[in-house]
Every structure is written in C-alpha cells, then in structure tokens.
Amino acid sequence: MSRRYAIYDVFTAERLKGNPLAVVFDAEGLSDAAMQVIAGEFALSETVFVLPPDNPAHGARLRIFTPAHELPFAGHPTVGTAIALAEASHPGATIDLVQVLEETIGPVRCAIRLAEGEPSFAEFDLPRRSEPLQAAFDRQAVADALGIKSTDVGFENHVPMLWSAGVPFVTIPVHDLAAAAAIEFDPAGWERIAPLAEGRLAAAYVYCRGGIHHQARFHARMFAPGMGIVEDPATGGAAAAFSGTINHFDQPTDGHHAFLIEQGVEMGRASYLHLHLDIAQSKVSAARIGGQAVKVAEGVLFV
Numbered sequence: 261m262s263r264r265y266a267i268y269d270v271f272t273a274e275r276l277k278g279n280p281l282a283v284v285f286d287a288e289g290l291s292d293a294a295m296q297v298i299a300g301e302f303a304l305s306e307t308v309f310v311l312p313p314d315n316p317a318h319g320a321r322l323r324i325f326t327p328a329h330e331l332p333f334a335g336h337p338t339v340g341t342a343i344a345l346a347e348a349s350h351p352g353a354t355i356d357l358v359q360v361l362e363e364t365i366g367p368v369r370c371a372i373r374l375a376e377g378e379p380s381f382a383e384f385d386l387p388r389r390s391e392p393l394q395a396a397f398d399r400q401a402v403a404d405a406l407g408i409k410s411t412d413v414g415f416e417n418h419v420p421m422l423w424s425a426g427v428p429f430v431t432i433p434v435h436d437l438a439a440a441a442a443i444e445f446d447p448a449g450w451e452r453i454a455p456l457a458e459g460r461l462a463a464a465y466v467y468c469r470g471g472i473h474h475q476a477r478f479h480a481r482m483f484a485p486g487m488g489i490v491e492d493p494a495t496g497g498a499a500a501a502f503s504g505t506i507n508h509f510d511q512p513t514d515g516h517h518a519f520l521i522e523q524g525v526e527m528g529r530a531s532y533l534h535l536h537l538d539i540a541q542s543k544v545s546a547a548r549i550g551g552q553a554v555k556v557a558e559g560v561l562f563v
Contacts, residue, residue, distance in 0.1 A: 270494060276529075335500060427463075440467075
C-alpha cells in the first residue's frame, strides 16, 4: 500500500531552518509498532500520522511519535500538521481557517492563515495549562550535565523547576547567551539526575533572556535523550511548559503578553516560536503557541 507524506520545516519561514516534521497523511491500517518503525526511518524529532477524526466535526486525529516513543501532545507537530492539512485542502488559497485536531491529550483548537506566495502560519490553544511538578535539583549536578559552570545556572529569581503541559520538561535558566552557547550536553549525566514524570524521563529545556534575533524575549535549547533526540531545534511542547515558568518567576501583570522565543540557533536551524499568555488574577487563563511552516519535500511511503 502507498501512503502520501510531506516534510515541513516548522517555526520558520525559510526552508532548511526550523524543525523538520514528517506528516504521513494516509495512516489508516498502520499498527502502533509500524508507526514507531516509520518514525525511526524518518529519524526526525517527530513524525505525525494522520487518521480520520473520532468526531466528524474535527479536522483529523493525530498520532505523534519521536524516534523512541509516542507523545500525547507536541507543539511543532501540531503547527506543522495544521498547516499541511490546510494547504492540501486549499492549494494556493489566501484564507483564514479554524480546525480542531484530535491528539492523545485531547482536542486542540488551531487557527491557520494561508496567504498565496507567503509561508503559512498556524497557532494553537494549549490543551492543558502548564503545572509545576515536584522535583529538587542540585545546581552543580545540573551544571555538570550541561557542561557549564555552576555559577552560570540560574539568573535573577529563576531556578530549575519541573513543569508539564502534557509532556514534562525541566526548565533550566542560564546566565546569558554565552552560557547557553557553551553547553556541551552529557546525555548519560542528564539521565542520572533527570526526574521521571508522567511516565517518562523529563527533558532539559535551557533558556536565558534575550536572543540573537533583536525581537526575541528568550533564547532556548532543548535536549531529550529519553525521546531519542540529542537536541531539538524547536519544541512547542517545551514552550507550553515554559509558560508556567514565565508566570511563576516573572509574574506578569493581568492582561495579554506576547513572547518571541528563539531556538535551534546553535544547530544552524534558527526557529521562532510565538507564545501568547493571557493573565487573570495572576494566573495563566489562556495560552497560545504559533509559528510559520514551509514544505520542503513530499513523496510516497510503500508500507
């Protein structure tokens, strides 16, 4: 049997930047094991398998796999697949769309903007608000796993914490861009100190203020040996978890706040994630993550 697929670079307007994503459009009949093997064949940070929705009012049901295991939710697959499905249904159109994608975590509402001749944009409402999880971290051990000085871990009132908006991440503040660039990540060292949360080993999401891009509010790197990912150029699920970090430490005033997060710079795959927070009574009442995506390849799987 043949199945259509496409490769999109997500959280970028440039091909061969951002985070590549494989989207398999015709996934009916594939077993869980087959999906995992195909994800390993693509060897990208995530591969999405598109299935008919359980609710006919929704756009599609998605299964999301890393090279190591399935995820209940992830950001760059949500953005990339929303754009891929919209472009396939409305080729060459200039149009705004809203669709709901069914992920294991639950329904995810997406807004998509197509503009002929321009990179498409999509954003989604976080299906689950970020919550802190219980964990304690030794600053020196964290620094050793990152290959940096212990004095470079933390800034202002920010310290490492464990957060999840569906997938757990340890959000690790570092002093500045130089400290972020100096990281020499030790996967074995991380696995010795990383907490287990929600059935999986938490990944490391390292961040500092500012960025190479003049509009970036935060600069980030993400390492996930438990997912089979050495380093990820853009991680929407981590940005979702990070929304809790921002509110916890920075305590933004009630109202709307927009943040541009850059990631993947050190990998040569600069990515730009738009995080929007609505704060009410000092709590995150709603959050959205968005970005652009461009198709770089398409083909057929003979499986």
